[in-house]
Amino acid sequence: VQLQESGPGLVKPSQTLSLTCTVSVGLITTKFYYWSWIRQPPGKGPEWMGAISNSGTTYYNPSLKSRVSISREIYNNTITLQLSSVTPDDTAVYYCARSATFTQRGDRSLYDSWGQGTQVTVSS
Secondary structure: OEEEEEOOOEEOOOOOEEEEEEEEOOOOOOOOOEEEEEEEOOOOOOEEEEEEEOOOOEEEOOOOOOOEEEEEEOOOOEEEEEEOOOOHHHOEEEEEEEEOOOOOOOOHHHOOEEOOOEEEEEOO
C-alpha cells in the first residue's frame, strides 16, 4: 500500500486545516486495518491525532478531540483530516499511516505503512 498526504503548507491562525491522504495499491475498506493521522512538531516526538477503521469508526486523541475530525471517501480511497482553530503550536509534519491493530501511539514501528509526510506551518 502507498500513502500520500496533500494539503496547504501554510495556514493562518484560527483557520481550519484540511489534509488528504490518498491511498493506492490497497483499499481503505480492507479488513481489519486502521488509518491514522500522526504529526510531529519541530523538536518533539510524534503525536497520534486520531484514526478511522476500515468500517468507518473514528477514534480521537482526547487532547485534540474538540478540534479534530477524520473522515473517508470510499470512492476516492482517501482519508481526510480536519483540524479547527489552529494555532502556531499546530505547526508540524503531518503523516498518515496504516496499522493492522488499533493503537493510540505515534511510534513508527507500530505501523506497516507511512506516507512521506507534509509540512504544515501555522502563521499569519
